[in-house]
Amino acid sequence: MTNLTEKRKITIMIAIITAMFFSAINQTIIGVAMPRIIAKLGGMDYYSWAITIYLLTSTVASVLVGKLSDIYGRKPFILAGIGLFSIGALLSGFSGDIFQLITFRAIQGAGAGIIMSTAFTAMGDLYEPRERAKWTGVMSAVFGVSSVAGPLLGGYIVDHLDWHWVFWIFLPIGVVAFLLILFNFPQVEKRKGESVDYWGSIFLTTTIVPMLLAFSWAGEGANKYAWGSWQILSLLAITAVSLLIFIWVETKVKTPMLPLGLFKNSIFTVSNLIGFFLNAGMMGAIIYVPFFVQGVKGISPTMAGYVTMPMSIAMLVTSALSGQIITKTGKYKKMAISGLLVMTLGMVLMYFMVPSTPIYLLVLYMIILGLGMGIAMPVFSLTVQNAVAPQQLGVATATSQLFRNLGGTIGIAVMGSVMSAGIASKMSKLSGTMGQGAASAPTDPALAEKLALFANPQNLLDQPKIEAALHSLPPESQAMFTHMLDLIREAMSYAITTTFLTGAIVAGFAVVLALFLKEIPLRSGSGKAEKKNEAKAEQHSDAAGTEGARA
The missing domain is CATH 1.20.1250.20 (MFS general substrate transporter like domains)
Known part of the structure; x- marks a missing residue:
C-alpha cells in the first residue's frame, strides 16, 4: 500500500x-x-x-x-x-x-x-x-x-x-x-500458501488467559487469593503446560501464528522485553498516583483530575515530538535510552514524596514522568516493525502489544502486593502510637468506631466520609481523630511511594536492556537505499516466511 x-x-x-x-x-x-x-x-x-x-x-x-x-x-x-x-x-x-x-x-x-x-x-x-x-x-x-x-x-x-x-x-x-x-x-488478496494455525491459537489462548487471571486475582483484599493458594498455583500451572504445548505446536505447523524464529532477531526480542518492563513499571506505578493525590493529600476526585492532567499533557507533547525527531534523524536508540532514563528519574523523585510534599512538586515530578513516557513509548513499536520483513508486520506488532499488555497486568499485580505489604509493615510500626492515642480517649465509643473505620487506608479516598466523620465527633475528640488520620496517611504514603521505587527499579531493567538494542537504518523508501535497508531488516529476521520478501 x-x-x-x-x-x-x-x-x-x-x-x-x-x-x-x-x-x-x-x-x-x-x-x-x-x-x-x-x-x-x-x-x-x-x-x-x-x-x-x-x-x-x-x-x-x-x-x-x-x-x-x-x-x-x-x-x-x-x-x-x-x-x-x-x-x-x-x-x-x-x-x-x-x-x-x-x-x-x-x-x-x-x-x-x-x-x-x-x-x-x-x-x-x-x-x-x-x-x-x-x-x-x-x-x-x-x-x-x-x-x-x-x-x-x-x-x-x-x-x-x-x-x-x-x-x-x-x-x-x-x-x-x-x-x-x-x-x-x-482490500488485499489473501496470501497464498498459508493456512490458519488453529492449534497454536487455542494453546496461546490457554496460556494467556490463566496467566492474566492469576496475576489479576492474586494479592490481598476482597475477592483476592493468596499467591500460594491452590487457585493461583493451578492457574500458573495451566499457563506453564499450555506454553510448552504451544511452543511444540509452533515448531510443527506449516504456518505458525507466532513464528518462534522471530525471537532469534535480537532487535525484536530486546524491544519486546523493554516494552514488557516499560509497561510493568509505568502502569504498576502511575495507577497509584491518584491514590496519593486523593488518599494522602486529601484532594477531591474532580481536582485530582486537574492535578494529574499535566503528566498526560507532557506525555502527549513529547510522544508527538519524539516521532518527528526520529523521522528527521533516522535514529532511535538515544531517544529510547533518554526517554527511559527520564521516566525512571520521575519515579525515583516520586519515591521521596511524603504527606507534606507541596502540590507543585508533586505536579513537577509527574510532568517529568510524563515527559519520559512520551519519549520512550513510541520507539519500541517502531523498532519491532523496522526489524522484521514487511509480510510479518501483523504478527510482529501483535506480539509487541502482547508483551506490553502482559507487562502492564503483571506490573499492576506486583505493585498491588508491594503496596499491601508496605501498608501492613508501616501500620504495625505505628500501632504503638495509635494504641496510645486510642487509650487516651477510652470513654468515647464514637471516636473508637471512627478510628476502626479509617484504619483501612482505602477509606482515605472518600474525603466526604472523612469530613462527615470528623464533624460528627465532639470538639475534644476531633484533634485526636485528625492525629490518627495523619498517621494512617503516613502509612499510605510510605506504601505508595514504595510502589514508585519498585516501578523505578523495573524501569531500570528497561534502561539496561536498551543499551543492548541494536540500531539499524530506518527504511525510508528511497530506491536503492531502501532495498539495501530492506535487506538488512530481513537479515535480522530469521523467522519462517521471509524468503520471498522484496523491497
Missing part, C-alpha cells in the same frame, strides 16, 4: 486515528464512571470482573488477529474491531445487571484488542519506518488526549447525565471511523 497517493494515505491515517481515539476514549472514560455504574446496577462483589474481562478479551484478540491480518489483510479486521467495539458499547449502555455488563464489556474488549493491533500494523503497511516514526508519535499522543479528556468527561456525565451515556456518547465517532475505513482502506 506504499504506492498510494499521499492524500489517500493521510485520509486512511485519519480513519485509523479516529478508530483508535474511539477505542481509547471509551476505555479512559469508564474508569471514573465505573463506581457510579456499579452503584446503579449492584453486584459490587463482581466489580473487578468488569475490568478483568475487558483486559482478557482485548489481550487475546490483539495477538490472535496479528497473523490472521498478515494472511487476509488489515481491512476486514479493523472493520470487525470497530463493529464489535461499537456493539459492545451500545449493549453495555443497556445493561440491566452486572452480569450483562460483564458480558458486553467482553465484546468491547475483543473489539478494542483488534483495533489496537491492526491500527499500528496498518500504519506499517502505509509508510516505511522512517516516515512511520512521526505517525507513531501522533498515534501515541491519542492515548495522552484520551487520558486527559476521558476521566474529566466521564465524571461530568455521571454527575449530570444518565450513566448510559458514558457508553453511548462516542458511538457516532465509531460510525464515522467505520465508514472512513470501509470506503478508503484498500
Whole structure:
C-alpha cells in the first residue's frame, strides 16, 4: 500500500486515528464512571470482573488477529474491531445487571484488542519506518488526549447525565471511523500458501488467559487469593503446560501464528522485553498516583483530575515530538535510552514524596514522568516493525502489544502486593502510637468506631466520609481523630511511594536492556537505499516466511 497517493494515505491515517481515539476514549472514560455504574446496577462483589474481562478479551484478540491480518489483510479486521467495539458499547449502555455488563464489556474488549493491533500494523503497511516514526508519535499522543479528556468527561456525565451515556456518547465517532475505513482502506488478496494455525491459537489462548487471571486475582483484599493458594498455583500451572504445548505446536505447523524464529532477531526480542518492563513499571506505578493525590493529600476526585492532567499533557507533547525527531534523524536508540532514563528519574523523585510534599512538586515530578513516557513509548513499536520483513508486520506488532499488555497486568499485580505489604509493615510500626492515642480517649465509643473505620487506608479516598466523620465527633475528640488520620496517611504514603521505587527499579531493567538494542537504518523508501535497508531488516529476521520478501 506504499504506492498510494499521499492524500489517500493521510485520509486512511485519519480513519485509523479516529478508530483508535474511539477505542481509547471509551476505555479512559469508564474508569471514573465505573463506581457510579456499579452503584446503579449492584453486584459490587463482581466489580473487578468488569475490568478483568475487558483486559482478557482485548489481550487475546490483539495477538490472535496479528497473523490472521498478515494472511487476509488489515481491512476486514479493523472493520470487525470497530463493529464489535461499537456493539459492545451500545449493549453495555443497556445493561440491566452486572452480569450483562460483564458480558458486553467482553465484546468491547475483543473489539478494542483488534483495533489496537491492526491500527499500528496498518500504519506499517502505509509508510516505511522512517516516515512511520512521526505517525507513531501522533498515534501515541491519542492515548495522552484520551487520558486527559476521558476521566474529566466521564465524571461530568455521571454527575449530570444518565450513566448510559458514558457508553453511548462516542458511538457516532465509531460510525464515522467505520465508514472512513470501509470506503478508503484498500482490500488485499489473501496470501497464498498459508493456512490458519488453529492449534497454536487455542494453546496461546490457554496460556494467556490463566496467566492474566492469576496475576489479576492474586494479592490481598476482597475477592483476592493468596499467591500460594491452590487457585493461583493451578492457574500458573495451566499457563506453564499450555506454553510448552504451544511452543511444540509452533515448531510443527506449516504456518505458525507466532513464528518462534522471530525471537532469534535480537532487535525484536530486546524491544519486546523493554516494552514488557516499560509497561510493568509505568502502569504498576502511575495507577497509584491518584491514590496519593486523593488518599494522602486529601484532594477531591474532580481536582485530582486537574492535578494529574499535566503528566498526560507532557506525555502527549513529547510522544508527538519524539516521532518527528526520529523521522528527521533516522535514529532511535538515544531517544529510547533518554526517554527511559527520564521516566525512571520521575519515579525515583516520586519515591521521596511524603504527606507534606507541596502540590507543585508533586505536579513537577509527574510532568517529568510524563515527559519520559512520551519519549520512550513510541520507539519500541517502531523498532519491532523496522526489524522484521514487511509480510510479518501483523504478527510482529501483535506480539509487541502482547508483551506490553502482559507487562502492564503483571506490573499492576506486583505493585498491588508491594503496596499491601508496605501498608501492613508501616501500620504495625505505628500501632504503638495509635494504641496510645486510642487509650487516651477510652470513654468515647464514637471516636473508637471512627478510628476502626479509617484504619483501612482505602477509606482515605472518600474525603466526604472523612469530613462527615470528623464533624460528627465532639470538639475534644476531633484533634485526636485528625492525629490518627495523619498517621494512617503516613502509612499510605510510605506504601505508595514504595510502589514508585519498585516501578523505578523495573524501569531500570528497561534502561539496561536498551543499551543492548541494536540500531539499524530506518527504511525510508528511497530506491536503492531502501532495498539495501530492506535487506538488512530481513537479515535480522530469521523467522519462517521471509524468503520471498522484496523491497
